Amino acid sequence: MSEEKTPILQVKDLVVKFRVRNKELTAIRSVSLDLYDGETLAIVGESGSGKTVLTKTFTGMLETNGRIPAGRIEFEGRNLLDIKTDKDWEAIRGAKIATVFQDPMTSLNPLKKIGVQITEVIEKHQKLPKEEAKKIALTLMEKVGIKDVGKRFYDYPFQYSGGMRQRIVIAIALACKPRILICDEPTTALDVTIQAQILDLIRFLQKEYGFTTIYITHDLGVVANVADRVAVMYAGQIVEYGSVREIFYDPRHPYTWALISSLPTLARKNEPLFAIPGTPPTLFNEIKGDAFAPRNHYALNIDFEEEPPFFQVSPTHFAKTWLLDSKAPAADPPEAVKLMRKKGKIYAEKLAEASK
């Protein structure tokens, strides 16, 4: 993690609403978030928690039925929400903030040669002549680990495997040297061995080009692999954030507890897995109190009445739960969380010894 912490992007009290079937749905319910230069931030949550919608606002890619009634997104000294036209967004989208999506087949044009798809991005954004753009494209292809680039440049997407296609998508995303790379479930459609290679590749490129990465994922294994910091989202809000070690080894929000407890890796065989009861709340209605309360064993009476504020756990770790209030009774976290705490302590001791 970078020691000097300068925010590269700041989200303040962001609200996003969608109009669906003449009803209004609040997808993001007042989110604030700082993204620091050079870090890797992972946003975790189930589908529908708003993680993708949140990052789409950074590049002005909300669906047309969406609107942003409140909030600010500060990037390079301006509020991104002041940008109105698609033309103006082009200076940001792809150029400064690029996105890698889940399915590499749908993000590439099946009718165009791979080389053309990379060079046209470079030509457009950097206003370079064809020959130079091609040179840059070939270097990028080599950088993302494509072999025999001279020949592969002229192949079509269907001639590439899923993992190779995702490498090309990453090359295109990096073509304009963005400052922020948003990876939206970049490896969900890939096999585990390929996934591991892609995660390694992104890490390597991050060192090389020095961009800041946001990962959107529901896979806590991937989060543990890539993240410096983690933000956990539930029902359109960030409910807990902290360093990756704080979130895994000392989580404080009952929803984070539930996520960790439901992992099969930590379960004992022949014992039922912990399953979160019920379903996430519908975002069409206004939510009273803590959105997770109806599914939460640890819910206090106040959780149904009043929305909790963020409580500070450490200088970098915050959680939005009444359990951290000084008046709250002590809660006994689930076994899996205790196990993780123990693991964290053992590692910390080892680290301390090693540094002696």
Place this chain on the structure above:
Amino acid sequence: MNKKILSVKDLEVTFKNGHESFTAVKNVSFDIYEGESFALVGESGSGKTTIGRTIIRINPATKGDIYFQDKKISGVIAKELDTYVIRNIQMIFQDPMASLNERATIDYIVSEGLYNFNLFKDENERRDKVFKALNDVGLLEEHAERYPHEFSGGQRQRICIARVLAMEPKFIIADEPISALDVSIRAQVLNLLRDLKQERGLSYLFIAHDLTVVRYFADRIAVIHQGELKELAETEELFARPLHPYTRSLLSAVPMPDPDVEKNKTLLVYDQSMHDYSVDKPSWREVFPGHFVLANEKEAAEYGKMYA
């Protein structure tokens, strides 16, 4: 050990397209015992789903035999046996969004198999069977009149499981049953499958790519790569002493939800050219009791010493 419920012997499946042919599965043999959950683990294109589909007679076997309760069910079989197989071996598919008829009610979806085989005396009995199946998967009787689009992903997968249970099968092939589901919902479906196994002594062939899920669910695991089994062992044995380099690379690639472990791990990459099979040919060998691996003589000797 219990009785064998299913055995696959030297199975080979070849797909033909004009003059081109592609062998998706070669030389695969394994047994599944009553009450056991057996997992086939491999990457996409490894042939794991093809094996499942061949067992259930969707794809024909090119070579080799499949036995269910000691009766041969591959190749040409009598009509009664075919009916028996369809009733007793049922499959749960990966994507519950794609495997339910959007225009049918849940009542019809769950009872379709019952209609096909006349498995009820009268309307009352059919209703009872449907309600029982829905109850078994944690759904309510009132859900029977609804349509699939009214349900969430996890609930839809329960409907798929209810449809399977209504047939009262002995053996279930679950092809990536939780891959398409959200993390918090996965646990619900896994628990359900596990409870059904304990309550009814069902046997499973569990097809998956996620080793962490398989470790929790399966009694034994077979690792498949490019149509061939590479290794087979009891679950904890496989995790404690993985022998084949492919298994080890697969284990190293699984992301563990533990940052200190995950950030310090080394990724093992499997390269088939590491095997020298020019003279010394590989065969299926039992290196430790019940722990099989595809290896030649030299490799088998090395594997035997690996965890000494």
